[in-house]
Amino acid sequence: MSILLRCHKGIGSAVTGTALVAADNFSARYDLDRSKGVFSRPSHKLAGQSYADRILVLDTTKGGVATAWMLHEMKARGLVPRGLIFNRVNPILAQGAAFGDVTLVDRFERDVTQTFRSGDELRVDPAAGLVEILNRDR
């Protein structure tokens, strides 16, 4: 029982984890309280929720370049998403994932924010460009 989805080849190692999904965008500087590991921007659809160890599924990246350093800093303190799944990212998130060794994929054929659901168990394989939903088949 699983669903297999193809995407562009990504960055980082293969991971398995629980999805946290929103039709919203992302910047580590704009949206997070990194000291607590939660979304802090009041208008964000995930405001108040913890991102630590989750596979974040969001639409695209916001302005700002800070995320390129911040994923590395967040990982060093153990308060970092386990993986990142986006419709399409800007260079900053790709650079941050490469520098911080955080798993990242994007460019699917479907809208990821409508395809994945919070609580889905996912296996992300960036080298193969594949994401598997492990806990359901429809």
Place this chain on the structure above:
Amino acid sequence: MRLTDEESAIFAGKFGEPRRWAITHQIAVGEFFDAADFVPVSQAHIMADTESLGVAGVQFLESLAAAPEAERRVRVPTITDPRGLDFAVYRRLGQTDKMAALEQRAIEALRAFGVLMTDTCINYQTIMAPVLGEHMAYGDTGVVIYSNSVLGARSNFEGGPSALAAGLTGRTPRYGYHLDACRRATRRFRLTATPRDLSEWGALGGIVGEACGSYWQVPVVEGIETIPGSDALKHFGTALASFGSVALFHLPGITAEEAVFAGSVPPAITITRDGIEAFLARYAAPNDKLDVVVFTAPQLSLFEMEAVARALEGRRVHHETTVIVATSPEIKHAADRMGLTSRIEASGAVVAQGICFYQSYAREMAEANGWTRLMTNSAKLVNIIGGYGYRPTLASLARCVDSAVAGRVL
């Protein structure tokens, strides 16, 4: 990616560990974006404030900076974005000695690479502007969008690690805004009202940015009847990049390149005066107690410094309100020499150099000083600062100053 013999040698570690790390990082990013090869760059610009770096980032810089000098020196002029704090004023702003110590470590590491500590996000106004077609590795969204659009340079958003890598290798992966195909227009807007001040130019950038909502969209804005100055386009571009993650815009007859659409010309979205005023109204908070007024994001030009000095002339900032004016070290020195700094500080305002507020431990400053309500003429800043626990208000410079004197939002 296709590598030259020299790039293969760098990848194999023949030019030392810092350059091996750099090109390995760049290949990972380049392959993610399907870059065919590298393109030489003539400058790199590193965002490396310590709030973003954290201890882990500073330790990373220090580990690379420990390599022999021949292996760690940057290959092209490499400059810095604003820093985490200004050593002359950090205690007045509620920043700590611990932050200052980490900042000092970062500065020493960056200097070891031969990085020039310009500490500015307005290098296109103050250090050296790029020319049409020049490939860059710029690391501040406001710098990238202004340089790409107004000047016709070619740069992607290069975050701190990637900009450092570009400095060390003298090149960057050729994808995104280095390519003609990516620079074609995709969205069209028509303006029926001219922005009246810098806050409204920022609001316009915010409106267009929210409508675009992607790094890969290139908007064209028609109907601008008078040529905006550099500061107006600075605020427009930084807000557009902040609200939309946009890296290139075209204003026909004003910006450097002809606006060529990627396909058929799309219908225009009309932006009216009502639209600009509605954008500003989203942040309105009449009569709210005002904690802090911030003029920066981007750092102020000399002309903006002079405008702040004139607005504060003979006036006193309310005792429960803090006013922070931030500019680059170059402009600060000019402002000192021309008497602008002393005129501004006579009102009780703080003039800081080499910082840009939101990159300066904004959450910790808010907690240390009890700040919540922030007022600014920067649309970029109101977009960023909500996540740090502030409630921001966007208004003209004149209204910000009047409010600072009154101690409440006017």
